Amino acid sequence: MDAYCTDGVTSEIRGINGYEDGQILASWASPEGRQNIDIGKQIFCNSAVNMKNIVAIGFDMDYTLAQYKPETFESLAYDGTVKKLVSDLGYPKELLEWSFDWTYMVRGLVLDKKRGNILKMDRHKYVKVAYHGFRLISKNEKVATYGNTFIRDAFDGPDYAHIDTLFSLAEAYLFAQLVDFKDSNPGKISEEKDYSCMYKDVRSAVDLCHRDGTLKKMVAKDPRKYINEDNLIAPMLKMLKTSGRAVFLVTNSAKPSFFHDENRANLFAVETESGKLVNTDNGTPLAQVGDPDIELPHQIPNMRCKVFQGGNVGHLHKLLHVGASSQVLYVGDHIYGDILRSKKVLGWRTMLVVPELEKEVKVLSSSRDTRKKLQLLRSERDQIEDQTHHLKWSLEHENLDAGEKEKISVKLDLLESQRARVRAAHQESQRIFHQKFHPVWGQLMKTGYQNSRFADQVERFACLYTSQVGNLGLHSPAKYYRPSEDFMPHDSDILS
Known part of the structure; x- marks a missing residue:
């Protein structure tokens, strides 16, 4: 079913995680949640997000709320x-x-x-x-x-x-x-x-x-055979709702067309017990034609529908009382299906879930010495190559006597041998370093010294990114996420 829920997400997840309402505590508010957060569970920021300005937080299901094994x-x-x-x-x-x-x-x-x-x-x-x-x-x-x-x-x-x-x-x-x-x-x-x-x-x-x-x-x-239990999800959802945020779920193939306001698909309320669809007027159930005396449970004053099928993002904004697109944070795992569309088309703030990130940052954290060694080897290669180019230029373009040419030629031979050794050491060290992340493809976010295509997409389209959706519960619901300073090559060389 193509559906989205504007409430009740906590109860949906409870079936996976086995929580009861009385057991749910905000992870961030607990004593453990106020300690230093493990690097693998931190939330990283590309574009500033002030959670005080977020009035609604939406989630994808597959590989976001439901983390498959x-x-x-x-x-x-x-x-x-x-x-x-x-x-x-x-x-x-x-x-x-x-x-x-x-x-x-x-x-x-x-x-x-x-x-x-x-x-x-x-x-x-x-x-x-x-x-x-x-x-x-x-x-x-x-x-x-x-x-x-x-x-x-x-x-x-x-x-x-x-x-x-x-x-x-x-x-x-x-x-x-x-x-x-x-x-x-x-x-x-x-x-x-x-x-x-x-x-x-x-x-x-x-x-x-x-x-x-x-x-x-x-x-x-x-x-349980196919889905990982994440004990942070239910407390996180409870915390967000308690803090006054609306919580919603947009799942399945509804999303591609759902994200376009010009989509004129009808909005139906879903009777969750029977699966029956009920016509709505922008979310308010309508009495059925030919059965005017039917009493719908959702016609009770101050009761709203919780599950819908069809419709478009305009309906969702009205149901959630969203005044501006930037007041919505959407969390998903798919760069194109979840993050790119919701950011570029709608202007929502975005968070990308990258389960691979937990291992990636831990390997990086434990490899500081290796990374310093690689930087030194690369710098040494550059210095040797600069010296080699200078000496070759002298041989080819300066008026030198035979003795001077002989001395430079000897230096060049030594530098060429040194460059070969350093180059081989650098390449082997880099190969071993990347194999720590993955034996075939190396580091997810890098190809050599450049960001990978995947990393470039994360940086461009995800305001925030993290390894698991439950990590939101480890941070205050009023937190101001600020990006680190951007560095160009000349900045990093001066500051390193």
Whole structure:
């Protein structure tokens, strides 16, 4: 059901976390909540947000309020997709023997559907790491494919797919498996099915899995197997409501069109016990035609509907008494579906949930010495290269006698040897450092020294970002989130 709730979110989450009203305490207000917050649970700020000005806070459900366990939930989705490929789309039965490594893929990758490649790029869209299936593409091949065009590809066309949600990791892994299988087993997959066609089939199989309700039934049957318990969520929601904020949930496929005010979809109230839809006038239930004496529970004075289907963001603003879009904070996990639309289209303030961030910041925190070593090695490389360029210039452009040229040549040989050693040490140290984050793709938010494409999107579209939605409960509901000072290269060199 495409629905949004303007109240009652706490009771929805209680089924996952097992809280009763009497047990709910604001995490921030508790003695533990006033202590130093673990770095993995902090809220980071790109654009200032004064919570005193926020009157309504909305949440996505999947991977936001409901934190799925990738090792079980994504494996369930993967197995269902493989079965659909074999049974519905005619792929070889060998696929049924495959398994899913949920740790392999990361967000922020781009699939080159035409070539069968998986790419990680920096914020300037330069490809830094590339695999064909599971085969690492060499530097020369990578440059020849992605680095030599006069106008570089924007990677946004129909030939590319963006892995920006945790739901996409299984399909990316399956695509890589199919690429390897096709390359290694000529004839097993029809020649008419190129890499792009295989990706299209994977997407179709994924949609079939979600459409037939199998995944939902399995999760509903045993929620604890597929959803992580987060004891911070219920207290956080209670704290926000107690502080006077309206709390709402916008979930499922309602969101793409829901975020556009020109969408004229009718707004229906949902009778939660029966599932019955009731016509409304901007949220006020209307008596049913032909049954004028019907008594609706929501017609009782001062009672409002809590769950709705359809409608658009204009209806929501009226129901929440929102005077300006900037008074709404929306929390979600999807850069495009949740954060970009709600910020660029609506002007809402945004918070992105990045579960991977908890590990990322802890590794960074424990690697201060390594990062200093890398900075020193890079600085040493730069100094040696500067000296080398200066000496080469002297040899080529200055009038020197034979003795002077001989001395400079000896110095150059020594510097070239030194540069090779430092370069090798720097590259190896950097490789080991990035493998601490992920053995294949490295640091989520970086590619080398540049911010990754994913980090660039987080910085541009998320006012706030954090590892778990419950982290909101560790901070005052009146907190003023302020960004750190921006630094340009000349600033950081002077201040370091």
